[in-house]
Amino acid sequence: MSTEASDGTPPRPNLAAVAALAGVSASTASLAFSGAGPVSDATRAKVLAAAESLNYAGPDPRAQSLRRGRSGIIGVVIDDRLRDAFRDPMNIALLDGIADELGSAGLAMLLLTDTGEGGSDISLAPMDAVILVGCSTELDRSVTVFRQRGIPVIAVEAEAMPDVFPIDLDNRDATARGARHLKSLGHKNVAIVSLPLEGSHARGPITPERTAASSAHTARQRILGAHDVYPDAPGVVSAGSFVEEGVIAGRTLLEAADRPTAIIAQSDLLAAGVIRAAEELGIAVPGELSVLGFDGARLEGLAPYELTTLVQPAVEKGSAAGRAAIALLEGGHPEPVAFRSELRIGNTTAHSNS
Amino acid sequence: MSTEASDGTPPRPNLAAVAALAGVSASTASLAFSGAGPVSDATRAKVLAAAESLNYAGPDPRAQSLRRGRSGIIGVVIDDRLRDAFRDPMNIALLDGIADELGSAGLAMLLLTDTGEGGSDISLAPMDAVILVGCSTELDRSVTVFRQRGIPVIAVEAEAMPDVFPIDLDNRDATARGARHLKSLGHKNVAIVSLPLEGSHARGPITPERTAASSAHTARQRILGAHDVYPDAPGVVSAGSFVEEGVIAGRTLLEAADRPTAIIAQSDLLAAGVIRAAEELGIAVPGELSVLGFDGARLEGLAPYELTTLVQPAVEKGSAAGRAAIALLEGGHPEPVAFRSELRIGNTTAHSNS
DNA sequence: GCGGCGAATCGAATCGATTCGATCGATTCG
DNA sequence: CGAATCGATCGAATCGATTCGATTCGCCGC
Numbered sequence: 001m002s003t004e005a006s007d008g009t010p011p012r013p014n015l016a017a018v019a020a021l022a023g024v025s026a027s028t029a030s031l032a033f034s035g036a037g038p039v040s041d042a043t044r045a046k047v048l049a050a051a052e053s054l055n056y057a058g059p060d061p062r063a064q065s066l067r068r069g070r071s072g073i074i075g076v077v078i079d080d081r082l083r084d085a086f087r088d089p090m091n092i093a094l095l096d097g098i099a100d101e102l103g104s105a106g107l108a109m110l111l112l113t114d115t116g117e118g119g120s121d122i123s124l125a126p127m128d129a130v131i132l133v134g135c136s137t138e139l140d141r142s143v144t145v146f147r148q149r150g151i152p153v154i155a156v157e158a159e160a161m162p163d164v165f166p167i168d169l170d171n172r173d174a175t176a177r178g179a180r181h182l183k184s185l186g187h188k189n190v191a192i193v194s195l196p197l198e199g200s201h202a203r204g205p206i207t208p209e210r211t212a213a214s215s216a217h218t219a220r221q222r223i224l225g226a227h228d229v230y231p232d233a234p235g236v237v238s239a240g241s242f243v244e245e246g247v248i249a250g251r252t253l254l255e256a257a258d259r260p261t262a263i264i265a266q267s268d269l270l271a272a273g274v275i276r277a278a279e280e281l282g283i284a285v286p287g288e289l290s291v292l293g294f295d296g297a298r299l300e301g302l303a304p305y306e307l308t309t310l311v312q313p314a315v316e317k318g319s320a321a322g323r324a325a326i327a328l329l330e331g332g333h334p335e336p337v338a339f340r341s342e343l344r345i346g347n348t349t350a351h352s353n354s
Numbered sequence: 355m356s357t358e359a360s361d362g363t364p365p366r367p368n369l370a371a372v373a374a375l376a377g378v379s380a381s382t383a384s385l386a387f388s389g390a391g392p393v394s395d396a397t398r399a400k401v402l403a404a405a406e407s408l409n410y411a412g413p414d415p416r417a418q419s420l421r422r423g424r425s426g427i428i429g430v431v432i433d434d435r436l437r438d439a440f441r442d443p444m445n446i447a448l449l450d451g452i453a454d455e456l457g458s459a460g461l462a463m464l465l466l467t468d469t470g471e472g473g474s475d476i477s478l479a480p481m482d483a484v485i486l487v488g489c490s491t492e493l494d495r496s497v498t499v500f501r502q503r504g505i506p507v508i509a510v511e512a513e514a515m516p517d518v519f520p521i522d523l524d525n526r527d528a529t530a531r532g533a534r535h536l537k538s539l540g541h542k543n544v545a546i547v548s549l550p551l552e553g554s555h556a557r558g559p560i561t562p563e564r565t566a567a568s569s570a571h572t573a574r575q576r577i578l579g580a581h582d583v584y585p586d587a588p589g590v591v592s593a594g595s596f597v598e599e600g601v602i603a604g605r606t607l608l609e610a611a612d613r614p615t616a617i618i619a620q621s622d623l624l625a626a627g628v629i630r631a632a633e634e635l636g637i638a639v640p641g642e643l644s645v646l647g648f649d650g651a652r653l654e655g656l657a658p659y660e661l662t663t664l665v666q667p668a669v670e671k672g673s674a675a676g677r678a679a680i681a682l683l684e685g686g687h688p689e690p691v692a693f694r695s696e697l698r699i700g701n702t703t704a705h706s707n708s
Numbered sequence: 709g710c711g712g713c714g715a716a717t718c719g720a721a722t723c724g725a726t727t728c729g730a731t732c733g734a735t736t737c738g
Numbered sequence: 739c740g741a742a743t744c745g746a747t748c749g750a751a752t753c754g755a756t757t758c759g760a761t762t763c764g765c766c767g768c
Contacts, residue, residue: 014754015755016754025717025718026719026756027717027720027756027758030756030757031756033755036756037757038716038717040715040716057477057499057502059754059756060420060755062416062425062480062753063755065416065419066414066419066723066724066725067723067755068723068755068756069416069723071479072478072479082450092440092441095436095440096437099465109464110462110464112462113457123411124460126416126419126425126427127415145411145412150366299655300654369726370724379747379749380725381750382747384726384727385727387725390726391747392744392746393747394746413724413725413726414723414725416725417724418724420723420753421724421725421727421753422725422753423753
């Protein structure tokens with residue numbers, strides 16, 4: 001005769017059972033496990049022995065998180081499909097920076113994707129804080145929920161929002177700096193290859209309307225930066241930060257009647273694609289076409305090119321986000337963080353010939 | 355006079371408060387939110403209105419997970435640092451497969467790294483199931499805890515363990531098949547470039563002792579597979595699945611006195627590195643050196659080479675793992691899954707000249 | 709010998725929701 | 739017209755641990 005349920009599964013032991021077997025109260029047993037309080041060695045030993053004999057694995061994290069009001073989990077929301085997000089080394093570097101900080105603080109990272117309206121509701125998970133990565137401001141609704149729950153929200157490169165802690169990058173300024181580099185080289189006919197402007201990842205030309213309506217902060221800022229120097233620069237929107245998207249965009253721009261002498265790509269992957277498209281079309285880089293990237297990814301397989309690009313501190317962005325999350329969790333008031341990108345001149349930009 | 359705490363933070367509302375304001379019982383309010391029970395429309399509306407006026411964000415996930423015994427979180431344990439794991443497209447594909455399945459089941463993915471003994475304890479997070487990815491069996495201790503907690507454990511390519519649901523790949527057979535391909539091409543002097551054999555990621559020669567002592571299942575199986583065909587094949591252990599590690603390993607093997615005519619690399623990244631090392635040394639591939647990879651990653655920047663490799667279904671491995679997790683969660687008894695890799699012949703293997 | 713002190717332990721309240729069984733009306737069927 | 743039924747709602751128990759205040763006991767000092 002056992003107390004097993006009819007399905008044959010023995011009831012999982014809880015702290016009370018352990019305490020009972022050890023002949024102490026549940027509170028003492030709790031103290032014995034957490035070590036937060038005066039417990040005699042003898043008692044602790046009894047409790048641990050009882051736990052072992054009951055096959056008790058230690059306090060249930062679910063109950064702990066309810067009681068303590070903390071789950072030890074930090075949400076990281078990516079606005080892409082993982083397979084897409086992971087293809088860009090910048091995202092990986094960012095995640096790595098986040099993971100580093102969180103890991104050493106004993107926190108775990110919950111990876112969520114912002115699939116838009118369709119998918120499962122974000123915010124149904126027990127998170128202590130949330131880091132939004134390149135997320136569209138369409139997250140308004142979720143952000144509201146987080147705020148109501150008192151969950152700190154950190155946003156990496158997003159539109160400023162109240163109660164959202166920003167980790168910024170000088171996307172506009174940096175792009176403008178890069179553009180001025182092109183200008184100083186004599187380029188007049190410059191085109192842009194942009195990151196997606198909408199959640200739909202639609203390709204197509206860059207138009208003022210589209211830019212204005214876009215919820216993609218980074219892409220828009222970089223377009224603005226380019227336009228700060230080349231107000232009339234045309235461009236195309238890619239469907240993602242991939243090499244082959246750069247190829248597609250590059251072909252579009254380079255096969256056009258009025259071929260640009262320089263292209264500002266919003267990521268190194270896109271820039272690599274543009275270069276490949278130029279190669280295909282027999283256009284020399286940097287002789288006939290200068291290409292500017294963004295990120296400083298040091299891509300493999302781009303040899304002999306050394307991309308001229310804006311080097312951003314991606315890992316640092318991540319660790320800053322992680323640190324901010326931890327600080328906010330502890331009730332601190334950290335200072336907003338803004339990072340700067342540096343122009344690194346390689347061999348993909350040169351004087352304009354035309 | 356308010357009931358605010360002295361720190362000025364208003365108390366966060368709970369379901370009871372909402373119910374009180376709505377003039378119903380907590381149980382009814384719960385029903386109104388979950389929709390799992392007969393609630394009149396009028397009552398539901400009252401409850402929702404009360405929630406809104408109290409700024410209530412909905413049931414607390416922490417409390418839900420305690421009561422329901424489910425947190426909606428699946429742990430994914432990677433045995434590497436993220437920055438390393440993410441560099442291999444296979445891992446990304448795997449994660450993507452997992453994320454796909456979990457996402458459509460409304461589950462979230464908790465990314466954990468197995469930092470060994472040092473880091474924060476795995477298993478302190480509220481997970482419903484856990485997927486071990488390429489994890490060393492040093493996880494014994496954690497697996498014990500999971501078992502005690504009744505948390506299903508799925509292991510991708512790991513040593514068989516009781517109560518651990520396996521997702522397998524034919525690492526040994528597939529490698530042997532690849533090796534036989536080399537044999538059929540007349541190669542006699544074949545060397546191996548292995549994935550790390552220890553958690554320390556130490557480089558060095560492959561020795562029987564090291565192989566036997568290794569806890570790295572995949573690497574060991576692939577060595578065994580190579581030895582099934584070439585029992586005496588020597589080799590070196592790399593420090594990770596990276597191109598530059600392949601370069602290092604390739605140099606070591608190709609600068610040796612008795613240079614091999616074929617190299618079996620345990621990943622496409624390593625193979626790419628080997629090819630690069632051969633190029634550096636002026637050794638023609640496949641003329642003077644055949645190179646076999648593993649994964650089928652279709653790496654960029656390897657042109658004009660088309661790697662001869664063993665194509666594994668990485669995304670499918672991931673979705674199988676995700677599905678298994680879901681099935682086990684629901685108390686099902688899914689069949690263990692074993693995947694097969696296919697030899698894809700490219701232009702990096704050719705007849706031996708010697 | 710007694711008051712007081714500190715270490716160890718205990719009881720009870722609490723975290724916030726879910727859920728089962730009971731209750732209460734109102735409607736409908738025989 | 740009484741009874742059976744169904745829908746809506748409520749009470750209370752429960753999930754598993756933490757934690758605060760109170761209590762007990764032994765020991766020291768005066």
